[in-house]
Amino acid sequence: xxxxxxxxxLSLILFCLGLIGVMVRRNFITVLMSLExxxxxxxxxxxxxxxxxxxxxxxxxAIFVITVAAAEAAIGLGLIIALVRLKDTVALDEADVMRx
Amino acid sequence: xxxxxxxxxxSVVAITIPILLLLVTKVIRAGSPDPxxxxxxxxxxEPTSFALDTRFSIRYYVxxxxxxVFDVETIFLFPWAVSxxxxxxxxxxxxxxxxxxxxxxxxxxWKRGALEWA
Amino acid sequence: MxxxxxNFAEILFYCLAVLTVAGGIGVLVFKxxxxxxxxxxxxxxxxxxxxxxxHAELLGAVQVLVYGGGIMVLFLFVIMLVNVKTLAPEQAFxxxxxxxxxxxxxxxxxxxxxxxxxxxxxxxxxxxTALRTVGGAEIGNTEAIGAVLYTTYLVPFEIxxxxxxxxxxxxxxFGRRSAGLEIEGGGGES
Numbered sequence: 367x368x369x370x371x372x373x374x375x376l377s378l379i380l381f382c383l384g385l386i387g388v389m390v391r392r393n394f395i396t397v398l399m400s401l402e403x404x405x406x407x408x409x410x411x412x413x414x415x416x417x418x419x420x421x422x423x424x425x426x427x428a429i430f431v432i433t434v435a436a437a438e439a440a441i442g443l444g445l446i447i448a449l450v451r452l453k454d455t456v457a458l459d460e461a462d463v464m465r466x
Numbered sequence: 467x468x469x470x471x472x473x474x475x476x477s478v479v480a481i482t483i484p485i486l487l488l489l490v491t492k493v494i495r496a497g498s499p500d501p502x503x504x505x506x507x508x509x510x511x512e513p514t515s516f517a518l519d520t521r522f523s524i525r526y527y528v529x530x531x532x533x534x535v536f537d538v539e540t541i542f543l544f545p546w547a548v549s550x551x552x553x554x555x556x557x558x559x560x561x562x563x564x565x566x567x568x569x570x571x572x573x574x575x576w577k578r579g580a581l582e583w584a
Numbered sequence: 585m586x587x588x589x590x591n592f593a594e595i596l597f598y599c600l601a602v603l604t605v606a607g608g609i610g611v612l613v614f615k616x617x618x619x620x621x622x623x624x625x626x627x628x629x630x631x632x633x634x635x636x637x638x639h640a641e642l643l644g645a646v647q648v649l650v651y652g653g654g655i656m657v658l659f660l661f662v663i664m665l666v667n668v669k670t671l672a673p674e675q676a677f678x679x680x681x682x683x684x685x686x687x688x689x690x691x692x693x694x695x696x697x698x699x700x701x702x703x704x705x706x707x708x709x710x711x712x713t714a715l716r717t718v719g720g721a722e723i724g725n726t727e728a729i730g731a732v733l734y735t736t737y738l739v740p741f742e743i744x745x746x747x748x749x750x751x752x753x754x755x756x757x758f759g760r761r762s763a764g765l766e767i768e769g770g771g772g773e774s
Contacts, residue, residue, distance in 0.1 A: 526661045549731050
């Protein structure tokens, strides 16, 4: 069987990939995708520990994380639509004022 | 682990068949490529626009979000349905509360006309 | 052949891990949002397979249903909606914060080193039996989660419905037609 450490390192790599994506990419849509990548890394970590500790709490928490991720994606993509309506761009740097 | 063998067989068959079909048609078909053939068919009329040149209606976004929300709601219904015997009336009441809160959103969507395709 | 049979789980894990990371890198490097979205979908499916390896059968199904089925459709609809083809992908690639990625890379290295050094603390593994057992009786993972989710985690469960409600109402407000600024075109309508 696989050691739990392997899953932790994998989720770490996935999380940092998402983090780099959020910081590096300018396209709002890709930034949101990287955010989903980070959510996935968190879920993987939670479930790896749930398996390691033989505790269902991690899996239940992962379900809640998935739910919140779905809500976040819905609202985040709504923000993209609002940004496109206001500035006709998906570049995150363009959203630099508080007033439209 | 051995419980997944049927799923593995299923996946292999499901992946192989389309690849095989595409390969077979690629080998035996008579090819005479023409750029006009690649255009979308609009009942014989000259196409006015292509898929990526036009924007979708904003309604698709609202419909998609409603789909995702009720998709997630279903996720909570599955474990509830499976352990319904164990939870009994208590579980029934809490699921009714859960659904009632989501029903508020549904009624709001209905009242705001988000479900009407006009 | 013996090597394959004995180490089947390990080989499976490493294949899935490499594919997962490859999908994640694809999200970062593809310029076209559609390609990035498909790469992300691939990552989601691979992570779902990893969940199955970890005896989280319900979570694997939920991952495919919600991420693969729901969130991905949402992403692709919005990509179609904002019509990224006219928005010059070359200009919208790197942000001003790009140098920070170097910091993130260093952070990644340090964290992995930490995880490997102190990994002894989390090394070992459960056998997954506890993940499908309720009150001594071994049943399914779904039923076990149901037994915990609707009793111990009752309050978070009810609050989650409010989160979903907020998402729904927020989407309707964002998608309102009377917002004054209308996305023109509407070629998708018939």
